[in-house]
Amino acid sequence: MTSYAFAARRLVLLAAIGCASNSSTSFAAAAAAAEPTAGSGWRSDLDWTELESELSPSASLIDTSLENYSEECLPEFSEDSPTHHALIDQPSGMCLPHLITAWDVNQIDIAQIFQDFVRSGMQMSVLAQGFLNVEPDYNLPSKVLFPSVASDVIHAIRFAEKHNLEISIKNSGHSHSGASSKKNTLHLNMNRYTHYAPDGITDCDPALLGTAVADDLSNQACLLALARGKPGVIRVGGGENFDKLYRAVIDANKALDKYKYHVVGGAAGTVSPSTGVDQVLQVEMVLPNGYHVKFGPTEWEDASAEGFAVPRTKVVSGVCRSNPDELDEEKWIWGVCPEDFAIEFGDLWFAVNGGGGGTWGVVTSVSLQLHDYLPYNFFTVWPLEECTAILPKVQEFQAKYYMAPSLLNVTNERSLACSSPDDVGLFFCYGEEDVMQAWTKFLELNDSTDYVACLWHMVDASSDDPIMSYPEMMLMDENPRFPGKVVDAPPPSLLSSPPPGLSNTLVPQSWIDESEENIDIVLKNMLSAVPYYAFGVATASLSDQANSLPQTLRDAATMIRFITFGFESDEFNIASFWSDLFPK
Numbered sequence: 142m143t144s145y146a147f148a149a150r151r152l153v154l155l156a157a158i159g160c161a162s163n164s165s166t167s168f169a170a171a172a173a174a175a176e177p178t179a180g181s182g183w184r185s186d187l188d189w190t191e192l193e194s195e196l197s198p199s200a201s202l203i204d205t206s207l208e209n210y211s212e213e214c215l216p217e218f219s220e221d222s223p224t225h226h227a228l229i230d231q232p233s234g235m236c237l238p239h240l241i242t243a244w245d246v247n248q249i250d251i252a253q254i255f256q257d258f259v260r261s262g263m264q265m266s267v268l269a270q271g272f273l274n275v276e277p278d279y280n281l282p283s284k285v286l287f288p289s290v291a292s293d294v295i296h297a298i299r300f301a302e303k304h305n306l307e308i309s310i311k312n313s314g315h316s317h318s319g320a321s322s323k324k325n326t327l328h329l330n331m332n333r334y335t336h337y338a339p340d341g342i343t344d345c346d347p348a349l350l351g352t353a354v355a356d357d358l359s360n361q362a363c364l365l366a367l368a369r370g371k372p373g374v375i376r377v378g379g380g381e382n383f384d385k386l387y388r389a390v391i392d393a394n395k396a397l398d399k400y401k402y403h404v405v406g407g408a409a410g411t412v413s414p415s416t417g418v419d420q421v422l423q424v425e426m427v428l429p430n431g432y433h434v435k436f437g438p439t440e441w442e443d444a445s446a447e448g449f450a451v452p453r454t455k456v457v458s459g460v461c462r463s464n465p466d467e468l469d470e471e472k473w474i475w476g477v478c479p480e481d482f483a484i485e486f487g488d489l490w491f492a493v494n495g496g497g498g499g500t501w502g503v504v505t506s507v508s509l510q511l512h513d514y515l516p517y518n519f520f521t522v523w524p525l526e527e528c529t530a531i532l533p534k535v536q537e538f539q540a541k542y543y544m545a546p547s548l549l550n551v552t553n554e555r556s557l558a559c560s561s562p563d564d565v566g567l568f569f570c571y572g573e574e575d576v577m578q579a580w581t582k583f584l585e586l587n588d589s590t591d592y593v594a595c596l597w598h599m600v601d602a603s604s605d606d607p608i609m610s611y612p613e614m615m616l617m618d619e620n621p622r623f624p625g626k627v628v629d630a631p632p633p634s635l636l637s638s639p640p641p642g643l644s645n646t647l648v649p650q651s652w653i654d655e656s657e658e659n660i661d662i663v664l665k666n667m668l669s670a671v672p673y674y675a676f677g678v679a680t681a682s683l684s685d686q687a688n689s690l691p692q693t694l695r696d697a698a699t700m701i702r703f704i705t706f707g708f709e710s711d712e713f714n715i716a717s718f719w720s721d722l723f724p725k
Contacts, residue, residue, distance in 0.1 A: 197468050205285050240634070243322070294329065308503075311330050320499055334381075335506075337381070343373055369452065374508050388612070404420075427503045432482065437457065438490070440456035442455055444686065449686070450683055459489070489501065490688070518570040518600055519600035527595075528592065535565055537660075539568075555573055558570050562674075647699075650697065650698035667701045
């Protein structure tokens with residue numbers, strides 16, 4: 142077995158870095174040779190037909206193997222433009238967006254491997270050899286269930302509880318730590334679960350304001366949306382990713398006389414100035430005790446006097462489904478939970494909104510608030526040789542526009558209308574912004590007006606035929622494999638992020654406000670191209686004050702990648718680096 146594991150691991154790495162021809166085929170052959178015979182797979186002592194007999198007709202329970210991972214997942218990492226769209230629909234449901242997460246990384250000294258990799262000048266062969274020198278286990282499940290309806294999830298959890306099995310859960314697998322996969326678990330891949338988003342938009346009638354929350358919570362999401370000043374709600378299934386959500390909102394907007402809705406999602410292009418937990422109105426999930434529940438705030442109060450832009454949640458209520466075996470959702474019955482339920486819905490709301498995924502239960506759907514549509518503008522740096530000289534100034538401009546807009550005579554409101562991932566010169570803006578005016582003023586102050594044209598207003602909301610939103614700008618219309626889908630960012634990769642030895646660090650807005658010099662300190666010491674400006678300090682005012690999202694994130698001006706350990710030398714001391722960077 143040792144020689145097989147070594148060969149398999151070597152082929153995985155060679156396939157990932159493109160150093161072997163037809164390596165996935167060889168890998169599959171090796172995996173097949175080591176494949177256990179029928180009936181000898183993981184937990185073959187259990188009567189799996191017991192679970193299969195309780196599943197809905199459209200659900201499926203399958204055995205998986207290393208051969209499946211090799212044939213279905215590895216080839217995508219050798220593509221010129223790899224994409225998660227090629228991974229999430231694979232038959233085994235095993236694929237992960239970061240190749241390293243297929244291993245049990247607890248058995249690998251990743252910090253040392255990555256340190257050697259960096260010191261070699263980022264030579265992929267050094268990285269590969271680092272993994273080849275160890276004997277880790279694979280962190281992949283051997284039993285995968287594709288639920289279709291809630292009863293499938295309920296029966297899986299009951300089966301797991303009866304037989305003392307762990308459960309792992311995956312939607313698209315987006316987890317830098319590999320939390321969506323685990324060996325020796327019953328794996329629930331939610332990708333084939335009911336899709337609600339295409340028909341899931343509810344336009345909330347303002348006449349509902351002042352009415353009582355229904356006993357079955359059927360009007361709760363709209364009442365809360367209206368209390369927050371939002372026009373509608375969209376219900377999203379537990380297996381729908383942002384591509385599906387974005388496209389559902391695009392289709393809904395195109396069906397109207399004019400665009401009405403904006404949804405906050407991922408990839409920095411739609412987020413500022415709020416976070417994901419602040420969009421949630423209601424959660425439906427199956428808990429570890431097997432109960433199917435839905436819950437959300439049912440009492441709230443105005444908190445504007447304390448500086449909050451949304452109401453403060455006072456009471457969270459929930460209901461349990463009394464007919465869990467019913468497949469037809471139209472016949473689901475929601476009501477008071479049994480006396481032995483013993484779960485406080487306020488605590489559960491706090492936990493699931495900011496407390497981590499795959500921990501509190503299996504989410505079967507969420508109701509998210511929709512925002513009023515705002516005109517979309519996008520700015521970027523022209524990819525011209527003469528503009529490369531100005532890139533350091535672009536970095537400085539971005540830092541000031543996002544973190545200290547008053548230095549450019551820009552209001553906080555217009556600064557927070559824009560956001561950016563950690564790329565130089567990107568501005569995704571909704572509503573009123575001052576990007577070009579501020580850029581011109583910035584260059585005037587720096588005697589660099591020759592470079593005004595280097596910032597390109599690529600998407601102009603005032604043009605005759607504008608692109609209406611970030612998701613529409615990112616549709617993969619020219620990709621022959623996945624036309625019409627929203628591009629995934631970041632794409633599949635060998636390593637996860639951040640790599641060992643580095644840390645994504647939140648920088649407090651209060652520290653930035655102390656001195657303009659602190660902006661220079663950040664730009665000098667960061668390792669990414671620019672800070673991550675996907676949220677602004679306005680997130681502090683958008684909390685319902687009943688969630689577990691850390692206040693440090695809400696109070697942050699940005700997130701920046703810094704060195705944390707493993708790179709000490711005569712020229713660099715990690716302790717002095719941090720003390721010099723944040724002396725307080």
